[in-house]
Amino acid sequence: MSAATVLAGTLVVALNAYVLLGGADFGGGVWDLLARGPRAESQRQLVAQAIGPVWEANHVWLILAIVLLFTCFPAAFARIVVPLNLPLTGMLIGIVLRGSAFAFRGYGGDRDAVQRRWGRVFAMASLVTPLLLGTTLGAVASGAVGGVATAAPGDFAARYLAPWLAPFPLSVGVFTLACFAFLAATYLTLETTDGPLRDDFRRRALASGVAVGAAALAGLLAAGPAAPLMRHGLLGSGWALPFQLATGVVALTALGALVWRRYALARRCAVLQVSLVLWGWAWSQYPYVVPPDLTIEAAAAPTVTLRLVLAALVLGALVLVPSLFYLFRVFKGSDRRSAVSHQ
Amino acid sequence: MSDLLAARFQMAMSLAFHIIFAVVGIAMPVMMVVAEHRWRRTGDPVYLDLAKRWARGTAILFAVGAVSGTVLSFELGLLWPTFMRFAGAIIGMPFSLEGFAFFTEAIFLGVYLYGWERVSARAHLFAGAMVAASGALSGVFVVTANAWMNTPTGFDLVNGAPVNVRPVAAMLSAAAPAQVLHMTLAAYAATGFAVAGIHAFLILRGRRAAFHRHALTIALLVGAPAAVLQPISGDYAAAMVARHQPAKLAAMESLFHTQRHAPIVLGGWPDASQRRTRFGVPLPYALSLLAFHDPNATVTGLDSVPRDQWPNLPAVHLSFDVMVACGTYMAIVGLWTAWLARRRTDFARSQRFLLAVVIGAPLGFIAIETGWTVTELGRQPWIIYGVLRTADAVTPMPGQPWRTGVFALVYVFLAIVVTVLLSRQIVRSPMHTGEFRTPGGGA
Ligand code: HDD
Ligand code: HEM
Numbered sequence: 001m002s003a004a005t006v007l008a009g010t011l012v013v014a015l016n017a018y019v020l021l022g023g024a025d026f027g028g029g030v031w032d033l034l035a036r037g038p039r040a041e042s043q044r045q046l047v048a049q050a051i052g053p054v055w056e057a058n059h060v061w062l063i064l065a066i067v068l069l070f071t072c073f074p075a076a077f078a079r080i081v082v083p084l085n086l087p088l089t090g091m092l093i094g095i096v097l098r099g100s101a102f103a104f105r106g107y108g109g110d111r112d113a114v115q116r117r118w119g120r121v122f123a124m125a126s127l128v129t130p131l132l133l134g135t136t137l138g139a140v141a142s143g144a145v146g147g148v149a150t151a152a153p154g155d156f157a158a159r160y161l162a163p164w165l166a167p168f169p170l171s172v173g174v175f176t177l178a179c180f181a182f183l184a185a186t187y188l189t190l191e192t193t194d195g196p197l198r199d200d201f202r203r204r205a206l207a208s209g210v211a212v213g214a215a216a217l218a219g220l221l222a223a224g225p226a227a228p229l230m231r232h233g234l235l236g237s238g239w240a241l242p243f244q245l246a247t248g249v250v251a252l253t254a255l256g257a258l259v260w261r262r263y264a265l266a267r268r269c270a271v272l273q274v275s276l277v278l279w280g281w282a283w284s285q286y287p288y289v290v291p292p293d294l295t296i297e298a299a300a301a302p303t304v305t306l307r308l309v310l311a312a313l314v315l316g317a318l319v320l321v322p323s324l325f326y327l328f329r330v331f332k333g334s335d336r337r338s339a340v341s342h343q
Numbered sequence: 344m345s346d347l348l349a350a351r352f353q354m355a356m357s358l359a360f361h362i363i364f365a366v367v368g369i370a371m372p373v374m375m376v377v378a379e380h381r382w383r384r385t386g387d388p389v390y391l392d393l394a395k396r397w398a399r400g401t402a403i404l405f406a407v408g409a410v411s412g413t414v415l416s417f418e419l420g421l422l423w424p425t426f427m428r429f430a431g432a433i434i435g436m437p438f439s440l441e442g443f444a445f446f447t448e449a450i451f452l453g454v455y456l457y458g459w460e461r462v463s464a465r466a467h468l469f470a471g472a473m474v475a476a477s478g479a480l481s482g483v484f485v486v487t488a489n490a491w492m493n494t495p496t497g498f499d500l501v502n503g504a505p506v507n508v509r510p511v512a513a514m515l516s517a518a519a520p521a522q523v524l525h526m527t528l529a530a531y532a533a534t535g536f537a538v539a540g541i542h543a544f545l546i547l548r549g550r551r552a553a554f555h556r557h558a559l560t561i562a563l564l565v566g567a568p569a570a571v572l573q574p575i576s577g578d579y580a581a582a583m584v585a586r587h588q589p590a591k592l593a594a595m596e597s598l599f600h601t602q603r604h605a606p607i608v609l610g611g612w613p614d615a616s617q618r619r620t621r622f623g624v625p626l627p628y629a630l631s632l633l634a635f636h637d638p639n640a641t642v643t644g645l646d647s648v649p650r651d652q653w654p655n656l657p658a659v660h661l662s663f664d665v666m667v668a669c670g671t672y673m674a675i676v677g678l679w680t681a682w683l684a685r686r687r688t689d690f691a692r693s694q695r696f697l698l699a700v701v702i703g704a705p706l707g708f709i710a711i712e713t714g715w716t717v718t719e720l721g722r723q724p725w726i727i728y729g730v731l732r733t734a735d736a737v738t739p740m741p742g743q744p745w746r747t748g749v750f751a752l753v754y755v756f757l758a759i760v761v762t763v764l765l766s767r768q769i770v771r772s773p774m775h776t777g778e779f780r781t782p783g784g785g786a
């Protein structure tokens with residue numbers, strides 16, 4: 001396997017980690033927004049407690065992905081950012097508001113009206129950012145970003161709107177949002193020992209799990225006309241059908257585990273399910289970074305750069321893996337004493 | 344406003360915003376760790392209170408630093424896609440390494456902020472030290488990338504495209520040592536003086552709690568040595584600029600004519616059309632002496648630079664003078680600190696010293712903003728000095744002023760909120776001698 005392919009794979013790994021960890025943070029924001037009923041306040045608190053210690057680390061995965069993209073595949077980066085300027089800009093503003101609102105709410109002071117207002121900003125931004133992130137990925141996958149070069153230079157709509165403001169990318173956006181909410185709710189069932197609170201999130205996990213299925217179906221329908229390459233990758237090729245079947249089985253197992261209150265199993269299945277979808281996408285668009293014509297090899301930086309980045313990744317992993325393991329053991333281990341003690 | 348101007352404005356605004364939080368993210372952890380270490384050694388709970396309060400304030404600033412940094416990573420492409428296509432493979436390396444530094448920083452920050460009661464004393468202190476070290480390291484890496492833009496190397500240019508790329512050589516470009524040293528010192532000097540200034544102000548206003556005296560001492564411990572060293576490292580930076588970026592040096596010093604015995608012009612208004620500086624105070628020989636350490640050295644003036652490659656002269660020259668003025672003042676206060684410390688005088692007793700520290704509070708940040716203005720505006724019209732013009736690197740997408748406007752609103756809003764939140768923190772700091780909350784109750 002070439003260095004470029006390994007690095008493209010690493011990029012998907014970073015995205016995968018961002019989706020599973022950062023994604024769950026966004027999902028937590030969704031449940032903050034939708035907190036209802038007699039335990040609404042406890043729900044919000046559980047979300048804040050679960051995200052607090054890890055959100056900084058979780059969101060660095062996105063930075064790693066973007067840095068790998070512009071270092072190892074500069075031509076792809078330059079090509080993606082221009083037509084997708086608007087959704088990316090929107091996503092950035094979402095990230096800014098969400099990150100800062102979370103910190104302001106946590107550290108800003110007493111539980112008062114100001115805090116509630118930050119809570120709302122945090123929750124709204126959690127809704128918008130995954131939508132736009134998914135839309136961006138969908139636009140790349142659909143081949144519309146790659147195809148934009150054929151549009152007339154002066155045609156603003158064709159160059160800067162059409163690639164992403166279309167049914168398929170938008171449906172991927174909705175799908176992403178549903179996945180994040182599903183992941184968050186599933187994780188949160190394991191973040192508390194309080195029975196009724198846990199049950200709240202079990203029901204939310206079930207509902208969002210069903211929403212994930214519905215959004216996936218809508219995405220497939222939209223992919224029909226809009227993303228022939230994607231459709232072929234998802235349905236047409238030899239490995240596709242078993243892959244789709246496996247994803248479906250995992251998805252159903254996750255829902256079943258939630259119904260039977262097997263929370264640890266549900267979490268594992270949810271993680272696997274979302275990862276399978278992501279890798280299915282990556283695989284379906286291989287060997288292109290920007291379909292329909294820019295391949296991994298064509299977009300790749302010179303070999304020296306790739307080798308150095310690989311070396312840096314290995315060295316970095318030696319520091320990072322134990323540190324991450326430590327972070328999650330301290331805060332997500334079985335010994336869960338009351339958190340947020342600094343407040 | 345043209346698209347190019349809007350893009351430059353947006354980049355400048357984002358960086359000017361980010362750098363404040365980045366600098367705090369470099370220096371604040373050092374102070375927190377010193378305070379915690381003193382608490383662990385002396386058992387004096389005031390130090391614990393201090394460490395916890397500083398950590399709280401830092402958490403807010405860190406979050407803003409992280410999100411504004413994320414914005415920058417994308418903006419490099421959103422605003423300058425051609426630059427990134429050209430430079431990604433060459434200077435992506437320091438950005439990748441910076442990514443790992445961010446990770447380490449974020450992980451241990453989580454442990455530090457939320458782990459007071461979950462990890463051992465040693466592990467907690469270690470986490471703080473890791474945050475401090477990786478913060479400094481991220482600054483080092485990213486400034487390396489910037490240094491390459493000023494003194495590009497590590498590739499050969501063939502038909503306008505880079506070939507034979509050597510990323511390690513690019514990281515070790517001529518400007519890198521000077522810029523890295525000067526920027527890292529700047530972080531400690533600016534943050535140390537700002538924090539010292541705030542506590543000195545509160546002491547002057549009658550809050551004489553041990554809390555503020557301890558805080559003042561630690562902040563000066565971090566800020567004063569850096570401030571004393573800063574003019575020396577600045578001189579080293581100027582020597583580097585003189586050798587590798589003559590147009591920038593000429594703009595900084597408002598030197599229109601190539602000459603021996605070149606003077607330094609203090610202040611004044613460089614008039615590009617008349618090719619002279621109005622109202623400035625010239626110091627004969629000084630520039631030749633400072634830039635090349637020889638009063639007879641010839642210094643390149645703007646007349647040796649094609650007119651269309653002149654940077655904005657008043658902005659670069661006056662920014663440079665403001666930075667040097669701030670640096671001189673801070674170095675003097677730094678020496679005064681050392682003198683008082685040697686005589687074991689309580690800093691809080693000298694009203695005049697406290698006042699001098701209060702005046703110094705904003706100067707480090709002003710020097711950082713003006714210093715970066717010198718570096719970045721002084722490089723114009725090049726985004727990569729001598730290789731790629733900024734105008735050729737900008738995004739082809741029309742309507743940039745609108746997007747810049749939206750970002751400006753977001754930043755103004757964030758700036759207001761951060762200011763309000765931090766001043767609340769400060770207002771709630773202890774009033775009287777001995778007033779503090781018990782560690783068990785949390786700070
Ligand atoms: C606390 C902040 C601070 C202080 C007190 C000073 N500087 Fe500075 N200076 C910076 C903060 C800074 C900076 C913002 O950090 C810059 C921008 C780029 C860089 O590497 O450092 C900078 C750049 C910079 C440059 C341009 C480097 C380049 O373009 O590559 C020169 C020549 C100097 N400085 C010289 C000085 C001198 C002679 C000072 C004497 C008092 C001084 N600085 C004080
Ligand atoms: C170390 C990392 C930095 C990098 C990689 C970087 C990169 C860039 C780039 C790509 C541009 C746009 C092209 C140009 O106008 O030259 C730019 C412009 C600019 N940057 Fe930086 N920069 C860095 C640090 C900073 C900081 C910390 C400041 C702080 C104030 C700053 C101030 C500016 C300004 C004022 C401009 C506008 C220049 C102009 O429009 O003439 N830069 N920078």
Ligand code: HEM
Nearest residue numbers: 063364365368405408409412413415416445478481482485
């Ligand atoms: C183009 C220029 C720059 C880019 C793309 C950039 C990118 C970033 C990013 C993505 C982060 C977030 C890391 C996290 O999530 O923890 C960050 C934080 C940071 N940056 Fe920058 N940065 C730039 C300029 C600078 C400069 C000039 C410095 C200073 C010397 C600096 C120092 C730091 C530090 C110390 C942090 C961590 C502290 C904090 O989070 O507040 N950066 N930067």
